Amino acid sequence: MTEKKHLFDEPKNVRRLLQVFFAALGVLLIPDFIFHKHTYFAWEEWPEFYPVFGFVACVVLVLVAKYILRPLVMRRESYYD
Amino acid sequence: MTNAIPPAAVFIIGGLLIPLFKGKARALWMLFLPVAGFVLLLYTPVDTVLDCKFLDMELTLFRADRLSLLFGYIFHIISLITVIYILNFKETTEFVAGFVYAGAAIGAVFAGDLFTFFAFWELLTIGSVMLIWQRRTKAAMGAGFRYLLIHAFGGLVLLAGIVMYTQEQNSIHFGEIGLSGLSTWLIFVGLGVNCAWPLLHSWLTDAYPEATIGGTVFLSAFTTKTAVYALARAYPGAEALIWIGVAMAAFPIFYAVIENDLRRVLAYSLINQVGFMVVGIGIGTHLSINGAVAHAFNDILFKGLLFMSMGAVIHRTGKINATDLGGLYKSMPLTALFCIIGAASISAFPLFSGFVSKSMVMEAAAHDNLTGVWLVLLFASAGVFHHAGIKIPYFAFFSHDAGHRVEEAPLNMLIAMGIAAVLCVGIGSYPAPLYAILPFTDVVYKPYNYSHVMSQTQLLFFSALAFTMLLRAGIYPAEIRATNLDSDWFYRKGGRLFFAGSDLIFNGMNRLADLIFVKGMTAALCRFARRAPAHLTGLILTPFWRLTGDPQTAKKEKARMNRNFSSGTLGLGIIGLSITAYLVILFLLNV
Structure with a gap:
């Protein structure tokens, strides 16, 4: 008996999801050039401040966690036993 | 009353x-x-x-x-x-x-x-x-x-x-x-x-x-x-709390990225969220304190929801490590849905509960011109989406299929998660009832305006882009079965060090005391008690032996006496004689 195929077993669906996601990203880049944001800090009004911040923050987060924190703190699973 | x-x-x-x-x-x-x-x-x-x-x-x-x-x-x-x-x-x-x-x-x-x-x-x-x-x-x-x-x-x-x-x-x-x-x-x-x-x-x-x-x-x-x-x-308004809260919001997200146990990931993100509340209390304005307690209210619901969804996963599969999970959306679709709602809420997506409370603290920080604090909190907002918002649902329910073919969570668990999920979306979409019970009534806060919705959506979507790209590029840290050291090291290993140190000092003292008093002095006392009669007798008798014969005879006599003493065969006769003599004396003295 073959198992029922699920939504993301089909590579086409994964591809489609990613396409929608990337399209949404593209759309989200547009408004900063058209509308004005009411903000507290000057840099919040720079176009694409939030997209760039979100992207860079997460890349930095992952790189620091992987290349700095993990070598420092990772021990074998039974370390405390 | x-x-x-x-x-x-x-x-x-x-x-x-x-x-x-x-x-x-x-x-x-x-x-x-x-x-x-x-x-x-x-x-x-x-x-x-x-x-x-x-x-x-x-x-x-x-x-x-x-x-x-x-x-x-x-x-x-x-x-x-x-x-x-x-x-x-x-x-x-x-x-x-x-x-x-x-x-x-x-x-x-x-x-x-x-x-x-x-x-x-x-x-x-x-x-x-x-x-x-x-x-x-x-x-x-x-x-x-x-x-x-x-x-x-x-x-x-x-x-x-x-x-x-x-x-x-x-x-x-x-x-x-x-x-x-x-x-x-x-x-x-x-x-x-x-x-x-x-x-x-x-x-x-x-x-x-x-x-x-x-x-x-x-x-x-x-x-x-x-x-x-x-x-x-x-x-309220204790400045130390601002800095404590900033540290709480920032450091756990790094741990959460490399942690394998998904409930431990949530535990780290719990500290991260409490950090926002602590900052809010530290700022001490009416807006920030309202924000802190509103966020506590929301956090209880979405963190509870996330822990419930992970609990349901343990209940059905017996596993909780990201390395053992994946593909569960196939057999537990409702649990997956509730988990995603919890994840969207903690990440403060518009229409979900975190959005209407976390931003109050952020805005209060901006209002007081706490630039550094605001930037760290923004970093933490992106980070929490990364580890709690994406990592938890992705590794448990999607990712590579770990092959678990289990039943959906029991009905009562689904109902509980459903109630929490409805509240998360309800409060996020219509926050007025929550705002009405906040401690300070003089605060007017409107979370839904173009700037806030757009900024937050951009921040989160491009955080998600970073996750997607790092994952596809193979840079995202693979989940590894491991223990990650944290400050409990100080009392877990430190405790052992303390134990080893105490062992060295106190048991060392014990051993030394044993050596000196038990093995040394007691043994010396025993030896003394055993040998003293022979020595004393020898001291008295040697001159007589010397007088009566040659040195050889004296030596022989002494050796014989020592043998008799050590073997206890000094001659029962002598002891008997002594006792008899003692009794005779007593008799004569008529005591």
């Missing part, structure tokens, strides 16, 4: 009665208790106080103002949800411990004096440690003991502070304390232990992932939030 029934009594007494009920009656009783408590609370007017005399103190067992009522409401709501969630378990101890624990938290937030507060605070520790031990694994036992020790320490610091403070103030009233002298700092740190401040936090990430499935849901709601309440009550 003296005829009010404190809801804490409903929980604790009602909880202790649970073992009397069986089957359906027990389920009904357990559902009845939080509902009854909640109804009592709804009919409690603001500023109700219930006093009672104890020894020569005037205790305020119950004090309902806007701040305590808000925490009271949410504690009741999450209790009801958690009770529904655990109904399919048949663990009487867990039920009782859960109710005592929830009752203690409710008692603490309604306590009007410091001693009542302290009593409930300690009960909180007892109830919670039972929920950890109830898992009955070796890891849970160890984590429970460490948890107990840390909280006992925190409790003692708090008690010392309270005793000193009440002596200084000549009052046990629990109101704003503020940082001024040693006593206030002791209370501050005592509260900080339960609030999981950096370096004091490791009991949380150590113990919460080891508790029972339902226990962790209870735990995530009460201990830290009771501490948040107490800080909001006693230390």
